Amino acid sequence: GSSFLYGYNLSVVNAPAAFIKKFYNETWERRYGFSVDESTLTLLWSITVSIFAIGGLVGAIIVTPIVKFFGRKCTLLLNNVFAVTAALLMSLSLLAGSFEMLILGRVIMGVDAGISLSALPMYLSEISPKEIRGSLGQVTAIFICIGVFSGQVLGLPEIFGQESRWPYLFGAIIVPSLIQVVILPFLPESPRYLLLEKHNTSKAEKAFQTFLGKDDVSHEVEEVLAESQVQRNTKLVSVLQLLRTRAVRWQVITVVITMGCYQLCGLNAIWYYTNSIFSEAGINHKTIPYVTLSTGAVETVAAVFSGLVIERLGRRPLLIGGFGLMVVFFAVLTVSLTLQKTVHWLPYLSIFCILAIIASFCIGPGGIPFVLTGEFFQQSQRPAAFMTAGTVNWLSNFAVGLLFPFIQGGLQTYCFLVFAAICFAGATYLFFVLPETKNKTFHEISLAFAKRNKVSLEMQEMNHCSGERKSSAEQESNFTSSVDNGETKKGIV
Template structure:
């Protein structure tokens, strides 16, 4: 096994320093095509909020909400509170949760490309069903098919990007997925702004246009190369080496190739990765796979992205103003992701996560104070305060865009050893989609019950997750993906959890023998 002294999942540190290669056009194009799947994820997030604020859509499928919107309501925060409307948004994520668990063995046994292609096909079917829906059942079935696509795409694409990228640029290239997601959200917001004027069928166009990025994902997946890690894991070692040489732009890939062979040897000895991931030596990665996506969603960002038009209308903004505001937040999210791509491999993951968390806490508290003091029953925000709310929300979205947005996906995708990597990514996606489902289903009710306190609720969670990163997440910047195991053995907390290596056991025994000998032969 690789690394000897570091145990079966680690490799010798000296080998990483022998990695050769450069950033080739081949790997950049492959990563861009793969990241298109993120655009579909973002499009579905952004499109639902705008569609659920369109009168023609509400009148056809959610008439009770339509009546509440059209007539005076004693509580601005409650006019959209409807579990059926919430189910339209959340059903997609519940389906994705189930699908990602199915996608894990497919991704491992048939490759990352297979899951990307299946995800694209499912997206196409879902978009067609949504665009042609004549009743609520057909509408929800389309959302479920989109959820299946999200489950497969989100499971495979971050893995694909992490494995294709060279070590020193893994963070930036992996964030192509998040960048595509934010661009998808912004595109959806702009499309909603245009289609809401096309009554009564504009919502059909909004939902149906998801087929365009889905087509790119499906066709792109067919022509993408498989990752060398996946090829080697499935026994195609020579083909894996050829792909590695091609994406690194050099024949001198022996060190990296040997690491992949060693990791593959262990991976193929593991027949039940979901059972193996529960072992002590995988405990730190499992904790991160659960808590990183949990905290990402509990930051409150999805509430703003799903329901931005609804949220701004609840605050007293007019229909057009709310769509303008949500389009602005989408643009801010997309542009701020570029900041993270440019800095993540220089500043590191921890700096961005902690600083972003602090900024998000401040923004949530400010919004809650403004709404608590100036926005009550049958009251509207003044024009100046309305602008201030939009500015603060944009600052919140900006902080998320260069911290927890991309890194909530990047960190879990790069920390697992090969033998549990697919299972670990499935857990990450499943947890993400579970909490996305919970927030999507409950947000309108929480908004009605907590009113401005909803922002303090999310601020509390951001405080917890910022402290969590400071205490428990080691810096992964510049660490080869097959050497990540070494980080946990050096961390102040996780080294107590990790089982000792054979060398550490031998060293402990030597110290004990030395101590015993010194005790039986004291110096005169």
């Protein structure tokens, strides 16, 4: 439900755009006695669409103290308060004759999305065995795609894509929220959170037993304790502390670059061009909404495919390959759009390129950045890491919405070369820097970055724990005997 709502709210405003603008104009005329001018109407609509990203930024910023205090599962549960509140405001705006309610609802919905896109990958990465951590992490991307597709389907004229029914599009948000409210209380909290932050071994064991479906979870408990014994006597680090930590410097840089490329790679520009390209291909205007469903379907299929193969192929080839393919198809699309009025079959090549770019994005860049953010950092650093990644994500999202019209106006069809350059730069960086994290523990991933961070393996192992073969009882004994007046002695290592 969490990432589904993010995807749904990305696409839900497209179908009723004309009806909402008419509602804005009628409301303005009723209040002030004259019609709103075109520039003001465009500004109001732009604010309605882009302010979702501002709400997302707020959610990303406040998520760290929330997940620390309430835990991962309870944060996702309580987050539905934002979703239901936003749904009520947006769906009742027409009845109340207030477009401000719709804009405020978009802000609150953005807060919900900002929290969920940090708390959900964090929760999934912490409950997953390392053998399926990538596949389960891709669930975030899969349900974003399903959400986008659902918004397209419900926006069809036969369903809610009519002037009298568009408020139902926003009211539908309540359904997945209520499903979450009913189901989430029956799921355990993250066992890593219970063990390392709440120091509740019995509840952590029960959580592991529920998730893994077996009674003997001593190995899993020992593995978590071995990963970070010292950390049990440390507090969660702040974003500033994370940025100053030399041992994770390149992990932070990699997350910032992958999250930046995730938003700046040009997929939003693709959505902007879709209708015009379909029109150029000779598709009837009335049938374009149905043809557009193919983009949502391709997104979903590609995301599911990525989830199925990520543990076989690994994160690195999917991420680099996805960006690389986007470079190729952006280049072909630029040529096709530039020459499509001279060759009759080129518009169909443009349609193929659009679908290929969407598929390339969803195979790798669409979900793996969230997986990597969960894998790169130890327990005490993870909330701050997701806050950093979320901030970059939403700022980049807002930048694209703000700057793309100017880029498109200045470069026309050549604007896609800008996005091709961003994808190429991202793929090049990842080729030289990103290690493969498939089937590795958090400790092993940290060691893979040790040389690049110019941190000795010994120091890196002091930040984690090297006693992976010790029993849980021995670890507890060593931890207790090695702490004196809040200071950790050398004997712990």
